[in-house]
Every structure is written in structure tokens, then in C-alpha cells.
Amino acid sequence: MGLELYLDLLSQPCRSVYIFAKKNGIPFEFKPVTLMKGQHKSEEFSKVNLLGKVPALKDADFTLAESIAILLYLARKFKTPDHWYPSDLQKRARVDEYLSWQHMATRLCGSKVFLIKAIAPAFLDEPLSPAKLDGAIEDLNGVLKLFEEKFLQDRRFITGQEISLADLVAIVEVMQPLAGGYDVFEGRPKMAAWRQRVEEAIGKDLFLEAHEPLLKPKAAENLPPELKEQLKKNLLKYIK
Numbered sequence: 317m318g319l320e321l322y323l324d325l326l327s328q329p330c331r332s333v334y335i336f337a338k339k340n341g342i343p344f345e346f347k348p349v350t351l352m353k354g355q356h357k358s359e360e361f362s363k364v365n366l367l368g369k370v371p372a373l374k375d376a377d378f379t380l381a382e383s384i385a386i387l388l389y390l391a392r393k394f395k396t397p398d399h400w401y402p403s404d405l406q407k408r409a410r411v412d413e414y415l416s417w418q419h420m421a422t423r424l425c426g427s428k429v430f431l432i433k434a435i436a437p438a439f440l441d442e443p444l445s446p447a448k449l450d451g452a453i454e455d456l457n458g459v460l461k462l463f464e465e466k467f468l469q470d471r472r473f474i475t476g477q478e479i480s481l482a483d484l485v486a487i488v489e490v491m492q493p494l495a496g497g498y499d500v501f502e503g504r505p506k507m508a509a510w511r512q513r514v515e516e517a518i519g520k521d522l523f524l525e526a527h528e529p530l531l532k533p534k535a536a537e538n539l540p541p542e543l544k545e546q547l548k549k550n551l552l553k554y555i556k
């Protein structure tokens with residue numbers, strides 16, 4: 317059995333894995349796991365990832381969770397071009413630095429804005445207080461300022477001249493609040509120019525293909541009440 321990637325492209329870390337595999341011509345079977353149908357909680361999926369989260373990888377009888385671990389596994393196994401995870405000690409450390417920082421920063425704050433703006437209205441009986449969104453946007457703005465000042469500075473990409481895993485992991489996260497209706501690039505010309513460069517380095521078609529489910533979401537299906545309740549509980553955990 318070849319490489320299998322368990323993905324839902326609505327998810328940021330899934331998009332980074334998908335783009336990376338496609339861009340590098342890594343052969344894999346796309347195994348869809350639809351979050352909005354609760355498929356990540358199925359018994360079948362728990363055999364691939366007991367953590368119940370996407371993305372997940374299966375390579376013969378080896379399974380792996382966590383997008384960063386998956387990206388590094390793919391980079392090493394398929395010996396992808398050096399710029400993705402540079403062999404230069406300090407460039408690699410720059411990538412590691414961003415990948416370590418982003419979980420509780422770009423990812424946490426971008427996801428929260430997206431969930432409050434785009435997902436919560438379909439699940440909650442009463443609208444959230446506007447202060448909730450204001451607070452989330454304020455936190456996200458603080459993180460984006462740090463992203464520009466510390467990680468991007470005046471460079472073309474985070475490590476310098478070429479795209480790396482750090483840029484890939486960053487772009488998929490900042491697209492999430494954008495899809496929720498909060499344009500993170502407005503008033504941030506440095507970030508907007510970086511986005512263009514990242515899109516070009518990935519390839520516009522692949523970038524669009526990976527983001528289409530997020531940018532043009534299909535109407536939500538009618539969910540069974542118990543599943544809706546479970547997803548609502550999860551949502552409240554994330555946006556508290």
C-alpha cells in the first residue's frame with residue numbers, strides 16, 4: 317500500500333500538507349475526512365490517528381499525526397528541494413523558530429476569528445457578543461504585527477530569498493480569517509506582497525485548488541442533532 321494522506325481542505329494544516337505533497341510530486345492517495353460530518357471521530361479514523369484530528373498520514377503500516385511532523389517526514393523521505401527545510405544551520409533554525417511559534421500565535425488567533433465569524437453562527441442559538449470578535453481580532457492583529465516585524469522583516473520569504481515550510485505553514489493559516497471575512501492583508505502591504513510571492517512560488521493554480529473548499533464553501537448539510545451538538549461543544553472549546 318502506498319502513501320495515504322487523510323485530509324479535509326477546510327483545515328489549514330491539511331492544506332499545507334496537500335500543497336507540499338502536490339508541489340513536490342509526491343504520490344499519495346487522498347483520503348477525505350470531512351470534519352463537518354464528524355468523520356474525524358469515527359472508529360475507522362481512530363486507527364489512523366487516535367488524536368482524532370486531521371491531517372494524518374499512513375505509509376504502509378506506519379501512521380503519523382501532526383502536520384509539522386508530516387511535512388518533515390515527507391521532506392526527508394522524498395528528499396524535497398533544500399529550500400523547503402534548508403540544510404544551512406541558521407536558515408533551518410529560522411524555519412524551526414517559526415514552526416514552533418505559530419501554533420499559539422498565527423494558528424490560534426487566525427482560527428478563532430474564522431470560527432467566530434464563519435462557523436459559530438450556524439451552530440449557536442444566540443449570537444456571540446460583539447466583544448468576543450473584537451477581542452479575537454485585536455489578538456490576531458497583535459500576532460500579525462509580530463509576524464511582519466520579527467519573522468518577515470524586509471525579506472522576500474521568512475528565511476530570505478526562497479520559500480520554506482515556514483511560509484507554507486504561515487500562508488494557510490492567514491487565509492483562514494480571510495475566508496471568514498476578515499481581510500488580514502488590507503492595510504498590510506508587506507504581507508500582501510509576501511502573499512503574492514508565496515502564491516507564485518507554490519503556483520497559482522495549486523494554491524487556488526487547495527483553497528477552493530475554504531473560499532467557496534458548499535452549503536452546510538443538515539447534520540444529525542447529536543453530531544451538531546458534538547461539533548458545537550468542540551467549537552465552544554476553541555472560541556472560549
Ligand SMILES: N[C@@H](CCC(=O)N[C@@H](CS)C(=O)NCC(=O)O)C(=O)O
Nearest residue numbers: 327328329368369370371382383384
Ligand atoms: N497540531 C495539529 C492540529 C490539527 C488540528 O487541530 N486539526 C483540526 C482541523 S484544522 C481538527 O482535526 N479538528 C478536529 C477536532 O479538534 O475535533 C496539526 O498541526 O496537525
